[in-house]
Amino acid sequence: MKRVQVTEGISARCGENILLERYLERGSDEQVGMTITEKILAAHAGLEEVSAGDLLTAKLDLVLANDITGPLAIKEFAKIGVEKVFDQDKVVLIPDHFAPAKDIPSAQQCFEVKCFAQKQQLKHYYEVGRNGIEHCFLPEQGLVVPGDVVIGADSHTCTYGGLGAFSTGVGSTDLAVGMAQGELWFRVPETMKVVLNGKPKNPWVSGKDYILAVIGKIGVDGARYMAMEFTGEAISALSMDGRLTMANMAIEAGAKNGIIAPDEKTVEYVKGRAQRPWKLYQSDADAVYHAVVELDVTDLQPQVAYPHLPSNVKDVAVAAAAKLPIDQVVIGSCTNGRWEDLWTAAQILKNKKVHPDVRVIVIPGTQDIYLQAVREGLVEIFIQAGAVVSTPTCGPCLGGYMGILAKGERAVSTTNRNFIGRMGHPESEIYLTNPAVAAASAVLGRIAAPEEVV
Amino acid sequence: MAEPEKTLDKVDQLKGKVWKVGDDIDTDVIIAARYLNRSEGEYLAEHCLEDLLPNLTAKVKPGDILVAGKNFGCGSSREHAPVALKYAGFSCVIAHSFARIFYRNAINIGLPVIVAPEVAEAVPEGVILEVEPATGVIRDLTNGQTYRGEAFPPFMLEILSAGGAIPYVRKKVNRRDV
Structure with a gap:
């Protein structure tokens, strides 16, 4: 058996720049290159090699919830039958959605989250006045670092891919399981490689425009269940803020995670913030991609x-x-x-x-x-x-x-x-x-x- | 959230009237964030899909089946969305395809979700469908037509047969304690 990559043709929906490289067969004796996403998941599952479609259980570096999803997760956590969260330093709770509380029921939800944090003696509970919107706050404070596996009960948890971490949104029940066990099962996603070439002539074009253009091209389910790996000269040139914006909206194309290979800019950003050691992963040259989308941003408009x-x-x-x-x-x-x-x-x-x-x-x-x-x-x-x-x-x-x-x-x-x-x-x-x-x-x-x- | 009451083992058949919705139905439309300051299933059910189909909850009978197009449940990770559908009375959701977080949440809370593109395209609103969750066989009782939905992978069957993610984990934890 041999792995064969086939350029299958052109998807009518996605236009002429999409090539579908379909992975057909793979020999058991053959070493195959891995994507960043596959490498991070493999490392957290204690496996040498994984490929798209594999089911595995990965160790979690961080588990995140907010004032909307937290109360449900806390309720489910109570049913599991464990007293304590798996690690008091790895559960982050942030009231940010309806906080400072907009009404009495919202106040109740924020209060439940706070009480749980107190009872569990969580290191990373951040009250209004010392916090921020979770996905702005966590990277800024160095709570997430490159190479992490992070789950959050919020669909925009995929933001941290901008740092070269695997992060994905889950529901409250999965979050409860994560809080209890410090691990969760995942299906290794296929990766869509999104290559952005060129340098935009329009000075107002930003990471937001790149990601909107990509979503416009592939549709809101264009990367459903997949990892979106953003690469190319336009990504290298993009600021860390711009990269976080792009990874943030991977979910808007249905993706499981968005990810950008860490480089000098990433290290520069992480240095002085990181609260833990980090690890930099790169995709192998012979990594298998389910699809490749290319976009030239030279003439892109906002x-x-x-x-x-x-x-x-x-x-x-x-x-x-x-x-x-x-x-x-x-x-x-x-x-x-x-x-x-x-x-x-x-x-x-x-x-x-x-x-x-x-x-x-x-x-x-x-x-x-x-x-x-x-x-x-x-x-x-x-x-x-x-x-x-x-x-x-x-x-x-x-x-x-x-x-x-x-x-x-x-x-x-x-x-x-x-x-x-x-x-x-x-x-x-x-x-x-x-x-x-x-x-x-x-x-x-x-x-x-x-x-x-x- | 309530413990999943139905599992593939316990539920022989799901039967009910079909309600149809289109492609890309997002979780904001399933349950708007203005109701997320509470999390009780009964409360969420009252507002389920209300911006799309006003007064739906009053019309749905227990067992009814929601049939959707592509990418059902896209957007927010709110588990309140499958909970709202379950408490509104839907016995299952059949769709051309599901957004991934929604799919996982639905399994976790014990709402069967079945991928069946043929059903999404061919079955009109109002007919009575019967679904065998264990086999994925879907029958249109009005004309006798049979469809096949996607079978659950073994890994997920294990979670479903335990009664959802929480009972599944509780079993594992207890095993470890012994």
Whole structure:
């Protein structure tokens, strides 16, 4: 038996740049290269070699829950019949979704999480005021490091792939099992290699535009169950904030995880933050890929995802030409609430005024980002422009609070989902963009390209 | 969340009226985040799919079957979504394909989810379907047509036959204690 890679042809849905390299047969005596995802899972399962489709049990480096998924996980944990979590230093609980609590039931959920953390004497419980949006906070504080296996009861847990870790979202029951046992079963995912070539001519194009363009190309189930491995010169050139944004939205293509090979930038970022030793994995040259998607970003324009799917993308020029009036702009979230995102929005809002018909809500991803934004004058720029600056929270992104849309209202948002009713009334509309487009749109009161304002 | 009441071992057949939804039904639509400040199954069920099919819960009878298109359950990892469907009365969900976190959550809480693209395409709303979870055989009782759904892999059958993920782990933990 031999492993054969076949270039099977072109998927009509994905366009001409997709090659399907299908793995047909594999000899038992043959050493086959592995992808980063396979290597990390193998190492955590105590196996020399794994390949797509294998079922294994992997040790967990970190287990994460928030104020929405935590209470359910705690309830399930109680049923398992163990007293203590597997490791008090490896369970992270962060109230960020409806925190500071928006109402009494939310307060109750936050309180349950806090009580559990106290009872279990968890090292990593972070109260409001010392935390942030979980997926901004964990990398920033060095709680996740390259080479980790992390599960989180939140679908955007895939963010940490930006650091070269395997991380994936799970439900509350899986999380309870993870808290009890420190391990969980996984099916090794097929890997889709996403190669981004070129250097964008448009200075406002960011990691958000890359990932929206990829999702637009392959669809919201284009990478269903797969690992998305982002590579190519555009990824090498991308900032760590941009990489985290890309891995964050891998779930929006249905992926199990997104991952980027760690490089000097990763090490530079991790140094001085990491609370544990890290390990750098690279894919082998002969690793097996289920599919390869290539995108040249040279002429890529900022992308706008129209309602009601993140795959519904158009170039910003097309959206701007439609001159749709907007009511709200949100700049923040686990997708785009990092320093670079706020800094970019501030460059556009500096000495400008928000359009009279628009409200702008800026949400720094963590307390550290917030403080830096205060110190470096960003908060003043936002307030002078007529925006509000909120405490870190997931709030409006999932229609929790702090910016719910009324029937018929239209929002431009740097968040990750524009599903029906995601941010409020089922008849409201969300257009997903990068922070520069969101800021420009705030000024003009309609979806706008950054160069129309600056 | 309630212990899964139904497992493949215990449930011989699932039978009920078909309700249909389309492709890419996300978990925000299954249960909107505005209801996630509570987690009781009965409460979530009242608001299940309400932005798409208002008053659905009042119309669904216990045993009814939800038939969906591609990528059912995409988006958020909220386990509240399969819980809402289960408590709304659906005995199972049949779809062309499922988003992965939803699929895993459904198994974990004991809501059978069956991949059957043919059913998703051919079966109209309102007919009565009968599903044999152990074999994956799906019968349309209105016209006698038979379909085959995807069988569960052995690994998952083990979890399901234990009654879901928690009883499965509890068994393992007890074994270790002995």
